[in-house]
Structure formats: C-alpha cells, structure tokens
Amino acid sequence: MKQRASKTVVIVGGGLTAGLIARQLTAKGCEVLVLERGGDHSKGPESSLPNQRDELRWAVRQGLIQDWSRETYTLRHQHNQTALPVRWMESFLPGQGLGGAGNHWNGHLWRWAEYDPQLRSHYERRYGKQAIPADMPLQDWGVTYAEMEPYHDLFEKLFGVSGQAGNIDGKKLPGGNPFEAPRSGPYPQAPLHVLESGLVFKQACDKLGYHAFPQAAANSSGAYTNPDGQKLGQCQYCGHCERFICEANAKGSPQVLLYPMLRQRKSFEVRLNTQVLGLRYDAQGKRATAVHCLDLLTGEEYEQPAEVIVLAAFTMSNAQLLLHSKIGTPYDPVSNTGVVGKNFCYQVNTGVDLFFKDKWFNPFLASGSTQILIDDFNNDNFDHTGLGFLGGGTIQAYQFSGRPIKGRRVPDGTPRWGTAWKQANADWYAHSMSLGVEGSCYPHRGNYLSLDPTYRDVYGRPLVRMTFDFRANEQKMAQFVSGKMMEIARHCGADKVGSLQGLVVPFDSRIYQTTHIVGGTIMGETPHDSVVSPHLQHWDAHNLFVVGASVYPHNSGYNPTGPLAALALRLGDDLLRYLQAPGRL
Amino acid sequence: MPHSVDSPSSAPATASRRVFLKQLAAASGSLPLGQALAGGTAAALLLQAPDAAAATTKAPVINTVYGYESFGPDEAAFVESMLNIMCPADAHTPNGVDCGLAIYIDRQLAGSFGQGARRYAAGPFLQGAVQCGPQLPLTPQQYFKTGIAEADRAAQRLHGQLFDALSPEQGNAFLQQLAAGQIQGEQLDLGEWFNSLVYPLFCEACYADPLYGGNVGMVFWKMIGYPGLPATHALDVVNYLGKPYPGRATPKSIADFS
Ligand SMILES: Cc1cc2nc3c(=O)[nH]c(=O)nc-3n(C[C@H](O)[C@H](O)[C@H](O)COP(=O)(O)OP(=O)(O)OC[C@H]3O[C@@H](n4cnc5c(N)ncnc54)[C@H](O)[C@@H]3O)c2cc1C
Numbered sequence: 009m010k011q012r013a014s015k016t017v018v019i020v021g022g023g024l025t026a027g028l029i030a031r032q033l034t035a036k037g038c039e040v041l042v043l044e045r046g047g048d049h050s051k052g053p054e055s056s057l058p059n060q061r062d063e064l065r066w067a068v069r070q071g072l073i074q075d076w077s078r079e080t081y082t083l084r085h086q087h088n089q090t091a092l093p094v095r096w097m098e099s100f101l102p103g104q105g106l107g108g109a110g111n112h113w114n115g116h117l118w119r120w121a122e123y124d125p126q127l128r129s130h131y132e133r134r135y136g137k138q139a140i141p142a143d144m145p146l147q148d149w150g151v152t153y154a155e156m157e158p159y160h161d162l163f164e165k166l167f168g169v170s171g172q173a174g175n176i177d178g179k180k181l182p183g184g185n186p187f188e189a190p191r192s193g194p195y196p197q198a199p200l201h202v203l204e205s206g207l208v209f210k211q212a213c214d215k216l217g218y219h220a221f222p223q224a225a226a227n228s229s230g231a232y233t234n235p236d237g238q239k240l241g242q243c244q245y246c247g248h249c250e251r252f253i254c255e256a257n258a259k260g261s262p263q264v265l266l267y268p269m270l271r272q273r274k275s276f277e278v279r280l281n282t283q284v285l286g287l288r289y290d291a292q293g294k295r296a297t298a299v300h301c302l303d304l305l306t307g308e309e310y311e312q313p314a315e316v317i318v319l320a321a322f323t324m325s326n327a328q329l330l331l332h333s334k335i336g337t338p339y340d341p342v343s344n345t346g347v348v349g350k351n352f353c354y355q356v357n358t359g360v361d362l363f364f365k366d367k368w369f370n371p372f373l374a375s376g377s378t379q380i381l382i383d384d385f386n387n388d389n390f391d392h393t394g395l396g397f398l399g400g401g402t403i404q405a406y407q408f409s410g411r412p413i414k415g416r417r418v419p420d421g422t423p424r425w426g427t428a429w430k431q432a433n434a435d436w437y438a439h440s441m442s443l444g445v446e447g448s449c450y451p452h453r454g455n456y457l458s459l460d461p462t463y464r465d466v467y468g469r470p471l472v473r474m475t476f477d478f479r480a481n482e483q484k485m486a487q488f489v490s491g492k493m494m495e496i497a498r499h500c501g502a503d504k505v506g507s508l509q510g511l512v513v514p515f516d517s518r519i520y521q522t523t524h525i526v527g528g529t530i531m532g533e534t535p536h537d538s539v540v541s542p543h544l545q546h547w548d549a550h551n552l553f554v555v556g557a558s559v560y561p562h563n564s565g566y567n568p569t570g571p572l573a574a575l576a577l578r579l580g581d582d583l584l585r586y587l588q589a590p591g592r593l
Numbered sequence: 594m595p596h597s598v599d600s601p602s603s604a605p606a607t608a609s610r611r612v613f614l615k616q617l618a619a620a621s622g623s624l625p626l627g628q629a630l631a632g633g634t635a636a637a638l639l640l641q642a643p644d645a646a647a648a649t650t651k652a653p654v655i656n657t658v659y660g661y662e663s664f665g666p667d668e669a670a671f672v673e674s675m676l677n678i679m680c681p682a683d684a685h686t687p688n689g690v691d692c693g694l695a696i697y698i699d700r701q702l703a704g705s706f707g708q709g710a711r712r713y714a715a716g717p718f719l720q721g722a723v724q725c726g727p728q729l730p731l732t733p734q735q736y737f738k739t740g741i742a743e744a745d746r747a748a749q750r751l752h753g754q755l756f757d758a759l760s761p762e763q764g765n766a767f768l769q770q771l772a773a774g775q776i777q778g779e780q781l782d783l784g785e786w787f788n789s790l791v792y793p794l795f796c797e798a799c800y801a802d803p804l805y806g807g808n809v810g811m812v813f814w815k816m817i818g819y820p821g822l823p824a825t826h827a828l829d830v831v832n833y834l835g836k837p838y839p840g841r842a843t844p845k846s847i848a849d850f851s
Pocket residue numbers: 020021022023024025026043044045046100101102103104105106107108109110111112113114115116117118250251282283284285320321322323325523524555556557567568569570572
C-alpha cells in the first residue's frame with residue numbers, strides 16, 4: 009500500500025479533543041495532522057440562516073450525525089444473546105465533520121465531583137470494601153482533580169463558559185453549586201438568563217431545602233474573546249442548539265474557536281473526508297507505526313506513518329480501532345480477563361412533565377443549557393448507607409427548545425390525533441415544562457464492547473457490538489432519584505403533574521437519551537485493569553494515545569465534556585514532553 | 594362535523610376513490626373555521642384571540658400542490674382518508690389533506706428518507722429484541738406501501754371494505770386498533786408499522802417547516818403559538834419572561850427568509 013511522508017503527530021478524528029490537543033502542540037510549532045472522516049460544516053446550510061432553523065433536517069433526520077449506512081453498532085443486552093444491528097440509531101448521536109459532536113452539542117459544562125477520579129477509593133473509604141459489588145469494576149483513574157484543575161480552568165476560558173461558581177478555593181459561594189469541586193477562579197462569563205421554568209423549580213427547591221443553581225454553559229451569555237483572541241457572539245436563545253450548529257457563533261465549539269485558528273498555523277494540517285480504517289502495529293517494538301486511511305473523495309487507500317498517533321475519534325470509534333487493529337487484549341466477561349472494550353457505560357435518564365394553566369413558559373425562548381438544577385442527589389453527594397445502590401443524578405428543570413415536532417408536551421391521557429389532540433397541543437404548548445434526572449451509570453462486568461461476528465460496515469470491518477443494559481444498581485438508583493424529582497414536581501404548584509417517565513429497561517436504541525457513552529478504552533494505574541495509563545498512553549504501544557470519554561472507567565451523573573477536554577489539553581502538554589524523550593510517561 | 598373524506602357508500606370501492614380524488618380540490622376550502630375552541634383554559638383563550646379574529650376575516654390558506662410522486666391511486670386514497678381522520682377540519686386547522694399532510698408524506702417517501710438514506714441495510718435480517726429497532730430488508734417507502742396494502746386487506750377482512758370507504762368513525766376506530774397493535778398483519782407487525790413509521794410522519798407533516806409541503810400556512814405553528822424563524826431572542830427572553838410572546842400569532846418560516 010502507498011505510504012505518505014511521515015508526520016510527527018497524527019490525530020485520528022477531527023472533533024473537540026483533537027482540536028484541543030492540536031492547539032497545545034502547534035502553539036509550540038509541533039507538526040500535527042488531523043484525519044477527519046467528515047467535511048467542513050462552516051459554510052453550509054447547517055451554519056446559516058434560515059436553513060439552520062430546520063428541525064426536520066438536522067434534529068429529526070440527523071443531518072449532522074454519523075451516517076448509519078456506513079458504520080453502525082450492533083446491540084444485545086446479555087452476552088449469551090445474538091446482537092442485531094441498530095439500523096437507525098436514536099439513543100446517541102456521534103458527530104461527523106470538522107468539530108465532531110462538539111459542534112452540535114448542547115453546551116452543558118461540568119467539572120465532575122472532586123472524588124470522581126478516585127471513585128473506588130472514595131466509596132471504600134466511606135462505606136467499606138464490601139460496599140462495591142463484585143460485578144461493578146469501579147476503578148481509580150490514576151489522576152487527581154487537582155492535577156486536572158488548571159486544564160479545566162483553561163478549557164473554560166477557551167470556550168467562554170457562562171456560569172455561577174459555587175466553590176472557589178474551598179470557599180462556598182451563594183447561588184452556585186455547593187457540591188462543586190474547588191475552582192481556582194470564577195467562570196469567565198456570567199450565567200445564562202434564568203427562565204420561568206427555572207424560577208418555578210428554584211422556588212420548589214428552596215422550600216424543600218435543596219440547592220438550586222444555574223447550569224454552567226458553553227452557550228455564551230455575552231460577546232466574548234478568548235485567550236487565543238477567538239470570538240464568540242452572544243447567545244440568541246433561539247432554541248436550535250443540541251443537534252444544530254450555532255450560526256451566531258455563540259456556542260463554544262471547535263468549528264468556531266479552534267479549527268479556524270489552527271488552520272492559520274503553519275505546523276497544522278487537516279485532511280477532511282478521510283476515513284481511518286485501522287492502525288498498523290509493531291507488536292515486538294510496542295509501537296503503532298502508521299494509520300490506514302481511505303480518501304473518501306478519490307477512493308485512494310494509503311498508509312500515513314507517524315511518530316505519535318492519537319485516537320480522538322469518540323468512544324465507539326476509539327474502541328473499534330483498537331479492537332480491529334488487534335492492539336491490546338480484548339475484554340472477556342466470562343473469564344474476566346483483557347481490557348479493550350471493558351467498562352462500557354451509558355447514562356441514566358428519567359423525567360416528568362408539568363402543566364400550568366396560567367404560566368407562560370415560552371419553550372422556544374431557550375438556549376442549549378438553560379436549566380436550573382440541583383446536585384444534592386448526585387453521585388455520593390448524599391449518604392448511601394442502607395440504600396442498596398451507588399451513584400445518583402442531577403435533577404433539573406430544563407428548557408432547551410420549543411421545537412414543535414419533538415418538543416411538545418401534552419398531559420397523560422391525551423389522544424394521539426384528532427381535534428382533542430390539537431386542543432391539548434394548543435392548550436399546553438406554552439404552558440408546560442419538564443423536570444429530568446441525569447444520572448450516573450457505573451460499570452458492570454457484563455457491559456462491554458467487542459467486535460460483532462456477523463455484521464460489517466461499508467468498509468468491510470466488523471461492527472462494534474454493544475453488550476449493554478441498565479443493571480440492578482442503575483435501576484435502583486433511578487428509582488430513588490426519580491422519587492426525589494417527583495417530590496419536587498409536586499411542590500411546583502402545577503395544575504397537572506404527568507406520570508414519571510422512568511428509566512427505560514432494557515436499554516432501547518430507539519429513544520434518544522444522551523450521547524454520553526463512555527468507557528471501552530479506560531484509563532487506570534496498571535495494564536491489568538486499563539487500556540491506557542493515567543497519561544492516556546497505551547500500555548502496549550508507547551507512541552499511541554487515546555483521548556475522550558472512552559477513557560472514563562465510569563460515568564458520573566454529569567455530561568462528559570469537562571474532564572475529557574481537560575485531559576485532552578493535558579495530553580497536548582504531555583506529548584510535547586514525550587516527543588523530547590519518547591518512552592513511557 | 595362535516596368531513597371531506599365522505600364518499601358515497603353505494604359506489605363500488607375503487608370507483609369511489611377515483612371520484613374522491615377528483616372531488617378533493619373542489620371540496621377543499623369550505624371548512625368550518627372560526628368556531629369557538631372547546632377548551633376552557635386561560636391559555637387557550639389568550640392564544641385563540643388573534644387567530645380567531647383572523648379566521649373570521651380571512652379564508653384559511655390550504656394546500657395548492659397536487660399530484661403524487663410515490664403514491665398510486667389506492668395508496669393516495671388510503672393516506673388521504675387516514676390524514677383527514679387524524680386531522681379533521683375543525684376550529685384549529687383545515688383537514689389533513691388541505692394542510693398538505695399527504696403531500697408531505699408523499700414527498701418524504703419519494704425522497705432520500707423514503708429511499709433509506711443513511712440507514713444500515715446489510716443483512717442478515719434476523720428478528721430479536723425490539724430495542725435494536727426494526728430489522729426489515731425494506732426502505733421506508735417500501736415499508737410504508739407494504740403496510741398500506743396489508744392494512745387495506747385487514748379493513749376488507751374486518752369491515753368488508755377498503756379503508757378509505759369506511760365512515761370517519763369506523764376509520765378512526767380502525768386506526769386506534771392499528772396503533773394499539775390489535776390488528777394483525779399478514780407478514781408485518783402493523784402496530785409497529787403504524788407507531789414507528791406512520792405516526793412520526795404524521796407529526797412531522799403537521800409540525801415541520803412548510804418547506805416540506807405540510808403545515809400549510811404554518812397552521813399548526815399558529816395553533817400552538819410557535820413563532821418559527823428567525824428566533825433571535827436575546828432580548829425576548831428577558832422582556833417576555835413569564836409573559837405571552839407576541840410573535841406566537843404570526844410565525845415565519847424558511848420561505849419568509851429565502
Ligand atoms: C446531541 C449531543 C449533545 C451533547 N451535549 C453535550 C453537553 O451538553 N455537554 C457535554 O458535556 N457533552 C455533550 N455532548 C458530548 C460532546 O459532544 C462530546 O463529549 C465531545 O464532542 C467529545 O469530543 P471528542 O473529540 O471525543 O469527539 P467528537 O467531538 O465527536 O469528535 C470525534 C470525531 O472523530 C471523527 N471520527 C470518528 N471515527 C473516525 C474514523 N474512523 N476516521 C476518521 N474520523 C473519525 C468523527 O467524525 C468526529 O468528527 C453532546 C453530544 C451530542 C451528540
């Protein structure tokens with residue numbers, strides 16, 4: 009196969025993490041090549057008015073999402089079942105094109121709990137070793153929050169995050185999240201406006217003694233210039249954020265803040281429409297030598313050698329590239345050996361709708377992150393003694409859009425069509441709001457990724473097979489936290505409270521939940537329990553690094569992007585060190 | 594409530610459908626709009642005010658696009674009857690066909706969605722957990738058409754008539770049974786067919802931008818008070834916190850900015 013000239017650092021995938029790593033490296037003149045399967049969205053109808061505001065095209069028909077005819081995943085709930093391909097995925101929506109899912113994300117930005125990177129030690133310390141079930145392979149990450157803090161801070165400044173700090177250097181601040189990990193400073197911008205739904209929720213929480221605060225957001229509350237001189241506009245509360253690209257450049261996104269700048273830098277190159285099919289691996293030398301590429305415009309296949317290869321292709325592709333290229337030992341749940349594919353986790357979601365005859369919520373006046381929430385029942389922010397489960401979730405009053413195809417609420421018992429259906433839509437569209445739980449999902453021995461024995465992608469490679477279900481721990485947790493949510497719902501003063509929309513079990517690919525799939529190439533302290541080291545360096549190939557949510561050994565009750573962005577920035581700095589003296593970091 | 598789907602019950606089924614198609618354009622337009630809304634909430638009354646006033650002075654905008662790209666005559670008759678049952682002409686909107694819902698579905702099925710764009714289509718096609726989604730070697734258009742043929746045969750079996758010849762009440766009951774999974778198909782799971790393909794298309798037809806042929810005159814957006822484009826609300830979010838938003842009565846769509 010044809011070989012192209014070798015590059016210093018090659019990054020597979022051109023999304024959020026790739027852009028952050030490239031920022032660190034190219035600032036020091038290091039040569040970086042990014043390989044991205046999709047194109048450039050910045051000039052198309054997806055980024056311009058009026059077509060940007062097309063719910064059918066972008067949100068329903070998934071115009072910015074991975075092309076399922078080319079690559080999809082198979083699913084089974086238990087490892088003794090035969091997996092079937094998900095022919096049209098709804099539950100999670102990986103991105104495609106320069107900027108990745110980081111363009112069409114919602115923008116909620118979290119630092120996880122201070123103890124999240126030491127979750128196993130934390131639980132053992134608080135509840136004893138036996139508190140963690142044998143089939144729940146929680147593990148410490150091998151990095152601490154304190155080590156990540158400067159990178160969190162940098163990322164928040166780069167992405168112009170709007171929020172209310174709750175904890176600066178250990179000092180608790182009113183109006184913020186009292187459970188927040190200590191920050192070195194405030195958010196770069198003031199929080200987003202609070203909507204009517206947030207006011208209703210906050211009042212109920214105040215009554216109940218819970219601590220409501222505004223979501224920190226990469227949706228820009230004002231005009232903003234970041235430390236690189238890159239600019240964000242002010243959020244227009246247009247209600248077309250998640251699944252959409254912000255035409256007002258008001259959402260912190262790689263397409264706005266990273267790639268235009270990187271493309272000006274001499275040592276940076278990006279190749280679009282370049283599908284990476286696998287890696288070339290020298291098992292003896294413990295090195296990844298090259299990337300196997302397919303140019304989607306010409307059909308040409310070639311090898312791209314590199315000194316350093318970084319997988320930044322999102323959870324599923326990261327795991328797939330390692331499994332397919334036979335780098336590292338695949339995880340086997342029966343013998344409980346191997347690591348690649350292990351600890352695949354998702355996220356718990358439940359909800360309830362509230363209806364108020366006389367309140368105007370105007371659901372279409374919204375940004376991607378206009379929500380008020382509490383962290384009181386998340387993770388281990390409350391005592392789990394005697395509860396029979398671990399973990400928890402945030403409870404929020406969210407209002408992200410009033411898009412009419414998917415974003416209407418009607419009371420229980422409303423007919424599905426006819427005049428009464430129309431009447432209910434007319435009556436309640438502007439007069440309803442929702443609460444939701446976004447909860448943790450801890451690893452289970454039986455939840456993992458592997459290669460499917462039957463189904464193949466359009467390039468002839470085996471599809472990634474998900475063996476996944478929400479297990480007893482998550483089901484119990486969902487029930488408990490949902491109970492708290494329903495309690496708040498009953499204190500909101502609604503004329504009608506809908507019934508609980510509980511955790512959907514078995515896991516259902518037909519329902520959107522979140523795109524927070526994590527694990528599969530997890531980080532840890534030893535090669536026995538992890539794929540990559542605390543420096544995200546592959547244990548079996550010292551010049552190969554993996555970044556993104558795939559390195560999380562568990563999913564917390566938060567959105568994923570904060571810590572993975574911090575780890576990506578840190579990796580950029582680590583790679584500069586590595587290049588000076590290649591070897592184990 | 595008068596119903597433009599009504600066809601003479603004495604006429605043979607096929608003939609009635611042909612007659613019906615011809616009558617369609619003529620029947621459109623004579624619709625009972627401006628009736629008081631049935632609901633009694635403050636919300637409904639406030640929302641209704643500007644619309645009701647407009648309705649008494651202006652005839653409603655209705656679909657003016659005729660001719661189908663993917664439906665044959667029998668399919669068109671089925672779909673039109675179904676949509677006029679699911680969306681009867683009433684105080685809120687003209688009937689489903691006049692709202693452009695049939696044109697919407699026809700065009701979606703004829704286009705990339707109907708041809709299975711971006712959907713994984715490789716075999717084998719095995720049946721298993723429903724949570725994996727449908728496992729059929731059919732494009733959405735083929736699935737839609739196969740379902741119509743099966744549903745029509747079921748109507749014939751249960752009522753001795755094709756679906757479009759049923760009275761609106763019978764037709765509605767038939768659709769309710771379909772949605773509840775109570776009507777067995779020969780090869781297809783007709784409940785799954787209705788709920789995973791037909792019903793979502795119906796909702797999209799009502800609420801998508803009129804660019805795609807449905808929601809003619811933004812009638813559904815007006816009904817619920819969705820203001821549409823351009824949605825630059827940085828000031829509105831402050832000024833209309835907890836208050837009715839004036840733009841809800843006069844939505845704008847993609848065409849208004851093109
Ligand atoms: C609808 C939605 C809403 C979200 N909302 C939030 C939120 O509110 N808060 C939050 O914290 N997170 C959110 N996320 C998640 C967030 O987008 C991700 O955490 C973030 O983008 C991860 O960055 P990444 O670089 O790992 O992946 P991405 O940004 O997705 O980049 C991966 C890139 O790799 C490319 N790629 C994959 N495989 C290959 C291959 N074989 N060859 C070449 N290129 C390849 C893809 O095309 C993609 O461009 C959301 C995600 C979605 C989809």
